[in-house]
Every structure is written in C-alpha cells, then in structure tokens.
Amino acid sequence: MKRILTAAVAAVALIAVASTGARAADKVRIMIGGFEKQIYLPAKLAEGLGYYKDEGLDVEILNESSGVNAENELLAGSVQAVVGFYDHCVDLQAKGKFVESVVQFSRAPGEVELVSNKHPEIKSMADLKGKNLGVTGLGSSTNFLTKFLMKKAGVPDGDFTTVPVGAGTTFIAAIQQDKIQAGMTTEPTISRLLKTNEARILIDMRDVEKTKEALGGTYPAASLYMDSGYVAKNKPVVQKLANALVKALKFIDTHSGAEITAKMPQSFYAADKEGYIKALDDGKKMFTPDGVMPEGGPETVLAVLSAFSKNLQGKKVDLSKTYTTEFVKAAK
Numbered sequence: 001m002k003r004i005l006t007a008a009v010a011a012v013a014l015i016a017v018a019s020t021g022a023r024a025a026d027k028v029r030i031m032i033g034g035f036e037k038q039i040y041l042p043a044k045l046a047e048g049l050g051y052y053k054d055e056g057l058d059v060e061i062l063n064e065s066s067g068v069n070a071e072n073e074l075l076a077g078s079v080q081a082v083v084g085f086y087d088h089c090v091d092l093q094a095k096g097k098f099v100e101s102v103v104q105f106s107r108a109p110g111e112v113e114l115v116s117n118k119h120p121e122i123k124s125m126a127d128l129k130g131k132n133l134g135v136t137g138l139g140s141s142t143n144f145l146t147k148f149l150m151k152k153a154g155v156p157d158g159d160f161t162t163v164p165v166g167a168g169t170t171f172i173a174a175i176q177q178d179k180i181q182a183g184m185t186t187e188p189t190i191s192r193l194l195k196t197n198e199a200r201i202l203i204d205m206r207d208v209e210k211t212k213e214a215l216g217g218t219y220p221a222a223s224l225y226m227d228s229g230y231v232a233k234n235k236p237v238v239q240k241l242a243n244a245l246v247k248a249l250k251f252i253d254t255h256s257g258a259e260i261t262a263k264m265p266q267s268f269y270a271a272d273k274e275g276y277i278k279a280l281d282d283g284k285k286m287f288t289p290d291g292v293m294p295e296g297g298p299e300t301v302l303a304v305l306s307a308f309s310k311n312l313q314g315k316k317v318d319l320s321k322t323y324t325t326e327f328v329k330a331a332k
Contacts, residue, residue, distance in 0.1 A: 025056055025057065025058040026057050026058065026236075026237045026240065027058045027060070028057055028058070028059050028060070028081065028237060028241065029059075029060045029062060029078070029079040030043060030059060030060070030061050030062065030079060030081045030083060031061075031062045031063075031073050031074065031078075031081075031082050031083070032044075032061060032063055032070065032082070032083040033069065033070045033082070033084045033140070034063070034064070034136065034166070034167050034168075034186075035061060035063045035083075036168065036188075036267070036268045037110075037167060037186045037189075038110065038187040038188065038279060038280060039111075039186050039187075039286070040083050040084075040105070041252065041260070041264075041280075041287075042103075042105050042222075042248040042249055042252065042287070043061065043083045043248075044264060044265070044268075045248045045252065045260065045263055046244045046245055046247065046248035047059065047061060048263040048264060048265075049247075049251065051243075051244035051245075051247050051248060052240075052244050054244070055240035055243050057237070057240050057241065057244065059241075062079065068088075068136075068137045068138070068139040068140045068143075070083075071088050071092070071099075074099065074226070075097060075227075080226065080227075080230060080234075080237075081102075081225070082224070082225055082226070083105075083224055084141070085109070085144075085221045085222060086220045086221060086222075086223045086293075086297075086301060086322070086323065087141050087301050087305060088141070089223075089225055089322040089323065090298070090301050090302055090312075090317055090319070090322050091144075091305060091309070091311065091312070093317050093318070093321065093322060094309075094311050094312045094315040098228040098229070098321060099225050099227050099228060099322075100226065100231060100322055100323050100324050101224070101225045101293065101322065101324070102223075102225065102226050102231065102238055102323075102324060102328075103223060103224040103241070103242050103245045103249075103327070103328055104223045104288055104292060104294070104297075104323065104328075105221075105222035105223050105224070105245075105249065105287060105291070106220065106221045106222040106223075106286045106287050106288060107208055107218050107219070107220055107221075107286060107287075107288055107294040107297060108206060108207055108208050108210075108211040108218070108285075108286040109211060109219055109221040109286075110186050110187065110221065110222065110283060110286050111142060111145060111184050111186055111206075111221075112184065112186070112190050112202075112203065112204050112205065112206060113125070113146070113182060113183070113184050114183055114185060114193055114199040114201060114202065115181070115182040115199060115200055115201075115202045116175050116178065116181050116182065116198065116199055117197060117198055117199055118178055118181070119131075119181050122181065122182065122202070124202070125150055125152070125155070125203065126154060126155060128150065128153075128155065128160055128182055129155045129159050130160065131160055131181040131182060132160075132161045132163050132179065133146055133150075133162050133163065133181070133183055134163055134171055134175070134179075134182070134184065134185070135162045135163065135164060135183065136164065136165075136166055136167055136185075137164045138162065138164050142185070144304070144305060144308075144309075145205075145215075145304070146162055146184055147162070147308045147309075148215070148304045148305075148307055149203060149214065151307055151308045157308065163179065163180050163183075165179070167185050167186065167189050171183060171189050172189065172192060172198075175193060175198055176198065182202065187280070187283060188269070188272070188275065188276050188279055191272070191275045191276070191278070192272065192275070195272070195275060205219070206282070206283050206286060207283070207285055208285070208286070215304055216303065216304070217297070217299070218294045218295075218296055218297045218300055219297060219300050219301060219304070220293055220297035220301065220323075221286075224241065224245060228321065231324070235327075238327055239327050239330060241327075242291065242327035242328050242330070242331045243331045243332050245291060246290060246291045246328055246331035246332075247331075247332075249289060249290060249291055250290070252284060252287050253289040257276075257277040257278065257279075257280035257284065260280060261280060290328060292328055292329065293323045293325060298319040298322060299319065302319060
C-alpha cells in the first residue's frame with residue numbers, strides 16, 4: 001500500500017512538473033518585414049543563439065516582404081510583435097492607434113538609395129523627377145524615406161512614382177528590367193547590386209553620420225514594436241523578449257561579422273558569404289548596443305514624417321507613448 005501511495009505521489013509530481021513546463025513556454029508570434037535583411041538581424045540571431053528558449057519563450061518568427069504588411073498583421077491581432085521601423089509607431093498614433101518600440105535595434109536606417117547604372121544621367125535625388133522609384137511596399141518605411149528625400153530635393157509628390165518591389169531578388173530584377181530607375185533597399189541586396197556593377201549609391205544611410213546629413217538627425221529605425229495594450233497586460237512576456245534581444249544586440253556589439261554570420265541561416269548569404277560578412281562588419285555600428293532609444297531620435301522621425309505626410313499635419317503626437325525603455329533597462 002505504501003509503495004502504491006508513493007508511486008501515486010510521484011506520478012502527481014511528474015504531472016505537475018510537466019504542466020509547469022508547458023506554462024513556462026510563453027508562445028509569441030513575431031512578424032518581420034523581410035527577416036533576411038541585415039537591419040533586422042537581432043531577431044533571427046536571438047533565435048539562432050537559443051536566447052528565446054533560454055527565457056522560456058516559444059517564439060514563432062514569420063516573414064513578410066514589407067514592414068507595412070507586418071504592421072497590418074499586428075493591428076489585426078494575428079501576431080504579438082513586429083520587427084520593423086520605429087516610424088510606424090509615430091505614424092499610427094496620428095491614426096489613433098497606439099503601438100510602441102520595446103527594443104530599439106538601430107540608430108540609423110541601414111538603407112541606401114541605389115541608382116541603376118543604365119541611367120548615368122541621374123546624379124541627385126532631384127534628377128529622379130519623373131522616374132519610377134523602388135520601395136518595399138506602399139506605406140512602408142522605405143516609402144516614407146523616399147518621399148521625404150524627394151521633397152527635400154524639391155520634387156513634388158506627384159512628379160515621381162513609388163513602385164512596391166520588395167527586396168532581394170525581386171528588387172534586383174526590377175533594376176535589371178528597368179521597371180525602376182532607382183530604389184531604396186538594404187544589405188545584402190545593396191552589396192549584390194554593387195558587386196555586379198548594376199547600380200551605384202546615391203544616398204547612403206547605413207551609419208549615423210551619413211544619416212544625419214540625409215535626414216537632419218539620428219534616425220532610430222529597426223525595432224521590436226508591440227501594441228501598447230498588449231505590453232501593459234503582458235509585462236513578464238515582454239521582459240523575456242527584451243532580455244533575449246538585448247543579449248543578441250550585445251553579441252553583435254562584441255563579435256565579428258564572421259562570428260555573427262556563422263549563427264545565421266545559410267540562405268541569408270545569397271551565395272556570397274564573404275560579401276555578407278563584409279557588409280555586416282561595415283554596418284554593425286548602426287545597431288544600438290543595449291536596445292535603448294537614442295536621444296533625439298524620435299524627434300527626427302516626427303520631423304521627417306511631418307514634412308510630407310498629410311496624415312501627421314495638424315496632429316499632435318505624444319512621442320513618449322511611441323516607445324519605452326522600461327524593459328531594455330531592466331534586461332538581464
């Protein structure tokens with residue numbers, strides 16, 4: 001009888017442990033606006049290094065070609081978080097929707113305006129008047145930045161056309177087929193087109209100083225952003241995400257491009273591992289080392305968007321509600 005009772009107690013204990021383990025793995029769905037882009041590296045790196053699992057998270061990463069599509073999935077409640085540009089947090093507040101950057105990945109966009117070498121006559125943004133300009137998607141951050149740079153160059157919104165062409169092979173094909181004469185994209189697409197001499201750089205926003213020249217200040221871009229209501233109700237889960245991503249940012253800060261690349265899926269190299277490593281070594285400085293929003297950055301983003309967006313004109317945006325440093329500052 002005693003043995004039976006002992007066995008029963010042990011069985012109950014095992015069930016309790018199993019149940020606790022199941023509860024500990026918090027399910028989170030994250031959508032990324034192109035997870036092969038180096039600007040969004042921390043999210044996949046944290047997965048490759050096992051940081052989500054270390055935090056007791058069951059993270060499912062979903063890929064989407066454009067940040068605006070990922071934003072729509074968040075608003076629909078299909079995902080709990082998006083890895084995309086912080087500027088969506090500012091833009092959405094003007095539409096009465098509150099989302100916030102929880103972990104700020106970068107302090108520069110990591111974007112470049114490339115010009116097709118079929119068009120040697122194009123030497124400035126002003127020369128893009130009447131041209132087709134590639135962006136990842138309409139309403140995307142590349143679309144925002146393109147409109148700002150054209151307005152800054154004195155070209156009205158109706159005097160050029162933005163064409164959604166995604167990134168990677170679809171962007172490259174659009175350049176090759178002359179469907180676009182210029183376009184905004186990131187690594188590794190930049191390096192692929194420069195290597196084949198099919199395009200050249202017109203505007204470079206891959207580091208803070210060049211970004212300041214182009215946009216007038218530090219421009220926080222890639223981030224993990226979430227619905228503000230979800231953040232308020234799920235702080236323990238949000239903290240675990242912050243812990244994992246801050247660790248990934250510190251790994252980037254303290255390791256070489258080759259060491260980081262070794263942790264990434266081989267498909268990300270686009271058949272040019274050395275080029276991927278070089279681009280990463282050259283572009284690492286765009287990342288924050290700690291996930292904290294750079295000082296003055298939100299103000300620059302608001303100024304850039306307000307310069308061309310009718311949605312923001314005449315609207316008051318509370319920037320303090322577009323990001324939080326609560327979780328990254330408490331990260332392990």
